[in-house]
Amino acid sequence: MLPTHHSWLGAIFYLFLHLGFFGLILLGALDSSFLMLPFANDIAIVVLVSLHHERLLLYVAGATIGSVAGCYVMYVIGRKGGESFLQAHISPQRFESMRSRMARSGPVVMAVPALIPPPFPFTAWVLAAGALDIPRVKFMAILTVARFVRFLAEGVFALFVGRAVVRWIQTPYFQHFIEGLVVVAIAASAWSLYRLFKTSRRGQHPASADRSSSRVA
Numbered sequence: 288m289l290p291t292h293h294s295w296l297g298a299i300f301y302l303f304l305h306l307g308f309f310g311l312i313l314l315g316a317l318d319s320s321f322l323m324l325p326f327a328n329d330i331a332i333v334v335l336v337s338l339h340h341e342r343l344l345l346y347v348a349g350a351t352i353g354s355v356a357g358c359y360v361m362y363v364i365g366r367k368g369g370e371s372f373l374q375a376h377i378s379p380q381r382f383e384s385m386r387s388r389m390a391r392s393g394p395v396v397m398a399v400p401a402l403i404p405p406p407f408p409f410t411a412w413v414l415a416a417g418a419l420d421i422p423r424v425k426f427m428a429i430l431t432v433a434r435f436v437r438f439l440a441e442g443v444f445a446l447f448v449g450r451a452v453v454r455w456i457q458t459p460y461f462q463h464f465i466e467g468l469v470v471v472a473i474a475a476s477a478w479s480l481y482r483l484f485k486t487s488r489r490g491q492h493p494a495s496a497d498r499s500s501s502r503v504a
Contacts, residue, residue: 315353
């Protein structure tokens with residue numbers, strides 16, 4: 288059983304844990320799309336599998352489904368926004384690096400970033416896949432396999448350290464750690480949404496200017 292958390296900050300994360308399989312889907316979808324929840328999915332997998340070993344594959348499936356769903360949203364955004372949208376989010380050097388690597392390897396190059404946990408900026412790679420027209424079906428298939436392997440590895444790890452994790456989540460240190468994680472997630476998500484909104488508005492200006500000039504002409 289999960290301990291109760293009296294802080295509203297901790298209660299936010301504990302809500303996902305209490306929802307189990309569905310909580311992992313929701314957490315994964317949020318973390319892989321507009322919000323930034325560093326290590327939240329990974330910690331949730333380890334904690335839940337430590338408490339319920341027999342649900343290993345169920346929890347891994349939930350985390351994978353949620354993560355892939357969130358990535359698909361960002362892929363579509365990247366595809367609709369195009370290269371200009373992507374360039375507004377990352378440096379020119381990283382953009383050129385992504386474009387050259389994806390031109391060489393296509394969807395296969397997504398496998399390695401999908402296996403790497405935070406703080407690797409994986410969302411930028413998903414946006415790039417959409418902006419650079421990486422084939423959708425192949426991209427999503429490779430992404431699904433890579434995410435499943437990552438979460439399965441974390442779940443198997445939890446099987447071996449389960450007792451230690453169960454003891455850890457009962458301590459005040461874990462409670463404070465979760466509170467700090469939620470604070471970082473809220474701040475990072477606010478910044479991410481601000482940048483997305485700012486970029487979207489910036490992208491609208493050229494179009495409106497073109498329409499104005501066409502009317503004058």
